[in-house]
Amino acid sequence: MSTANAMKREVGKAAAQRVKSGSIVGLGTGSTTAYTIEFLGERLKNGDLKDIKGIPTSFQASVLAKQFGIPLTTLDEVDRIDIAIDGADEVDPHKNLIKGGGAAHTREKIVDCLADVFIVVVDSSKLVDKLGSTFLLPVEVLPMAMTPVMAAIKKLGGVPELRMGVKKAGPVITDQGNFVIDVKFESIDNPAELEKTLNNIPGVLENGLFVGVTDVVLVGEVVDGKTVIREL
Numbered sequence: 001m002s003t004a005n006a007m008k009r010e011v012g013k014a015a016a017q018r019v020k021s022g023s024i025v026g027l028g029t030g031s032t033t034a035y036t037i038e039f040l041g042e043r044l045k046n047g048d049l050k051d052i053k054g055i056p057t058s059f060q061a062s063v064l065a066k067q068f069g070i071p072l073t074t075l076d077e078v079d080r081i082d083i084a085i086d087g088a089d090e091v092d093p094h095k096n097l098i099k100g101g102g103a104a105h106t107r108e109k110i111v112d113c114l115a116d117v118f119i120v121v122v123d124s125s126k127l128v129d130k131l132g133s134t135f136l137l138p139v140e141v142l143p144m145a146m147t148p149v150m151a152a153i154k155k156l157g158g159v160p161e162l163r164m165g166v167k168k169a170g171p172v173i174t175d176q177g178n179f180v181i182d183v184k185f186e187s188i189d190n191p192a193e194l195e196k197t198l199n200n201i202p203g204v205l206e207n208g209l210f211v212g213v214t215d216v217v218l219v220g221e222v223v224d225g226k227t228v229i230r231e232l
């Protein structure tokens with residue numbers, strides 16, 4: 001296993017250890033939270049964890065949960081989410097995030113914001129001084145509104161680009177059937193304000209700025225050849 005995957009595995013496992021029996025758990029999307037889902041399944045299988053239900057944030061999370069034996073539920077059927085565990089593409093010193101590399105940020109934001117405790121799992125490469133430093137900002141948009149939304153984003157100083165599929169002709173399609181526009185901003189000085197401004201553009205469903213949502217960040221790092229987990 002590569003060093004990066006080893007870090008992801010250990011931090012995903014550490015987050016899974018924080019889930020208690022009887023919990024409703026928000027199941028995030030991505031390579032790190034895939035390990036969390038795997039370890040939750042292991043804890044259920046060996047009897048260390050009982051009576052949990054998962055709320056997946058994507059088709060990927062749903063498939064993994066079923067694969068590892070985690071019962072699923074929906075927001076229509078529960079009145080709470082005790083804990084949500086998810087990854088991030090960037091984390092700033094205030095625990096604000098950019099998410100959406102997997103095009104699941106709309107569902108992720110719904111689930112993560114509803115959780116009593118939201119834990120972010122990342123490796124140290126995801127830590128930045130300012131959001132937008134290393135990762136483009138994803139914006140989910142209704143297909144019919146793509147052109148006017150891109151024009152509005154340009155007026156805000158952003159450089160928008162439609163995300164195209166890999167091994168697929170045409171654009172990426174979200175689980176909601178929409179497009180993703182990735183935006184480069186020279187500097188995101190006020191993430192909270194930009195989050196609201198983007199979401200007020202007609203045709204925008206949601207963007208990848210998560211401001212004031214995160215409770216705990218677990219960071220996987222390699223120190224002296226060993227993977228260690230630290231908490232922000």
